[in-house]
Every structure is written in structure tokens, then in C-alpha cells.
Amino acid sequence: MSDAAPLIRLRGITKTYGQGAAAFQALRGVDLDVYAGDFVAIMGPSGSGKSTVMNLLGLLDTPTGGEYRFLDVAVQTLSRDQRARLRRRYFGFVFQGFHLLARTTAQENVELPLIYRGQRARERHRAARQALAEVGLAGWEHHTPAELSGGQQQRVAIARAIVTQPRVLLADEPTGNLDSRRSHEIMALIRQLNEARGITVLMVTHEADIAAYARRVVHFRDGAIEREDVPVIAADPSADAASAVKGS
Template sequence: MTGSEAPLIELTGVTRVFGSGAAAFQALRGVDLTVQKGEFLAIMGPSGSGKSTAMNIMGCLDTPTSGSYRFQGLAVEQLTRRQRALLRRWRLGFVFQGYNLLPRTSALENVELPLMYRRVGTAERRRLARETLALVGLSGWEKHTPAQLSGGQQQRVAIARAIVTNPTVLLADEPTGNLDSEKGNEIMVLLRSLNEDRGITILMVTHEPDMAAYAHRVVRFVDGKIQSDAPRAEAA
């Protein structure tokens, strides 16, 4: 099913095994998960629970050992490495705990980077990057390098870089992990506004219950399996 009723993301019986023989480690043990377009999902769990592995699979950075991953009805595990890279480029945006900005490059140039991969012309690239920096509250900071920005500002640049291509899904891995609670909440308010105002589906890995409270659903992983999947109020 690839019509409008198809889930945006659907994992069915997904397993992921690293290594082989006696050294094999089963990171995911038959995970079933469905995400509808426009949802804001928080993924929680202790270290080694499988949450980051599941995120990597949904972000097309890894493939299941067995099981199925469908994105808008497309069987992702059947795609070639190049096809998965194109899916990442055109449909997905990524935000990481460590920002991952180019250190000697301005905020504007950092945000332009994904558009360069799409071969967008210079004038259009600059216009989109400026508009997106304004959207995340950084008008006037375009020429500043990461070293001239606070942690919260760097994460805003990273978010701008992730959404400048207007992705269908934004995957955020511990996006507030390096920030104090005030800056962390500012980032979460921004993410929620992107979800509500622009309709971007957000998948966020976090270990902080206060940050997970901004999501619609909270999915908890334990020992490679989903222990619970509940709306925010029930999860709390």
C-alpha cells in the first residue's frame, strides 16, 4: 500500500545483529513500530536498549538483519546503498547531540551545505539559508562561525541545516544533550513549532523525560524490544 493511508514509517519484525558466532550481539529483537505523517515521537531507553540502532535504520544509515522497513510504502531494505543515500538526501534531515557543524565555516555556509549536494544555484541557496536561519531565530548571525556561537545557537544552526531542504522527517539524536535545561527547552519549543507549523514528522532519541514531554508519543526500548508505546500523557 503506497496511497495516502499508508503509514509514513513502518517497521515489521525488524532485527539487527552485530558480529557473528559467539561474539554476535542482537541489538534489535523483532521490533514493530508505525509512525504516521506529522507525529512527534520520543524514543527512550537505557544504553544498549536498541533505540539508537532503530533510529539509524529509520534514518537509512543502517539496514535490518531481518524484517521489513517501509517508508511511505517503499521497502527500504531492498534499496541499494545509493538509493538509500538519495532517500536520505531528499526526505530526511538529521540533528545530532554534537551539532556536527563545520568549524571554520559561517552559519550561513553550514546551512547551505545540503543544498549544495542538491546542486541548488548560489543565489537560491543563500536565500533559502537566510530564510531558514531567520526561522530558527538567528537573523543577524549568518556570518558567525560555530566558535562565535553559544551551544544553543549552534544547535539552532544544526536544525536550520537539517530543515533547509524541507524534509519529510527530522531525526534528532539527543538534540539537547549538550545544553542546560533553559537552552534545552528553547530547542524543544523550536522542534515542536516545526512539527506543528510545518508538519515535519520528528523522531527524537532522548534520555530526558522533560524533553520527551514535548512529543506526542513516547516509545521505550529495553533489551532490543519495545517495552511500551503510549501517548505522551499516558507515558508520563
């Protein structure tokens, strides 16, 4: 795909839960390269290993065997604290559930990762406002989640994920709690972030029309990669970039 070294490289990755007769092999020798600026959708039936591999990619778990290299660093050799620092610096996360703090404003939710970094208040406020504007929520900074629609809540979650300027955005069923129109608006926004800012996107989804926003679709089955496709670009009229930044 590229002459450059991959941003992420998995070789022979295995993951086993339990021991002895109760052992379950969730991943069985996964090889995968992801390049900077890529947009990869991961699909597969329940139990196929897609969520397990996403947890490994996001440094939330470690493999049982094989090699994971990120920016040519052997991740499996790092301590828990080193992995946490790598995760905070380079990764942003978006989940199916928005995971927003109910009694805090949109801006305060977006500022949380910056608080963990020890960033000063004035810098946090400016960065959070900028991230909210980028996802189409300028003017909504002081609204709580209860005052926002589902689509707007997911936009806040995306702003929180990108406020730290991550290299990689990991999205786990990011449209799972949204209706069709909001889903396409959110996916158009994610694709815009991928194209305009060069953020590498790794996304788990079970919906083919959502996977179609990616550049590559990797299909998992029984803990291994079954095949890889290049999807037809989504053509839903509600999913253009202008619609994506208006907010919903």
C-alpha cells in the same frame, strides 16, 4: 491512530552485529508505525536498541531481518545509492554534537546540504537565510560557530536539517550538550516545526522532560519495544513558541 497509511512502517525488524558466539542481537522483532506529522520520542537505557533503530530509520544502516517501508517503498530492497538519494531528499538530522564546520559561517553551514544537491548559489543563499530566520537567527548569518552560544549552534544545526524541506527530522539527543533553559528553547522550536510545518519528528532522548514534548513516547528495552506512552505536554514557561524563535 489514523486511517491513512503510515509514513514509516517497521515489521519484525531485527539487527544482529557479529557472528557465531560473538553475535549480538541489538533489535529483536520491532514493530512500529509512524504517521506523517507525528512526533515520537524514543527512550530506553544504554544498550536498549534505541540508537540502532534510529540509524535504521534514518537509512544510515540496514536491518538484518524484517521489513522497513518508507512511503510504502521497501527500504531493505534498495541499493546503497538509492538509500542515499532517499535520505538526502526526505530526511534531516540533528545530533547531540552540533557537527558544524568551525571556520565557516552559519549561513555556509546551512548551505552544505544544498551544495550536495547541486543547487545554484543564489538559491542556496536565499534558502539558508530563510531557514536561519525560521530558527530565530536572522542577523547571525555571518557568525562562525565560535561566535555563537551552544543554543545558537544547535539552531544552526536545525536550520541545516530543515533547509532541504525534509519530510522527517531525526534528532539524536538534540539537547544533550545544552543547559536546562536552552534545552527547553530548542525543544519548543522543534515542536513548533512539527506543528507549523508538519515535519515528522523522531527523537532519541534519555530525559523524561524532553520526551514530554513528543506526542508519543516509545520505550525500548533489550532490543524490543517495552511500552508506548502518551506524555503530558511540557509546560515549562521558557518553552513557549515566542521564546523559541528569539534565539539564545
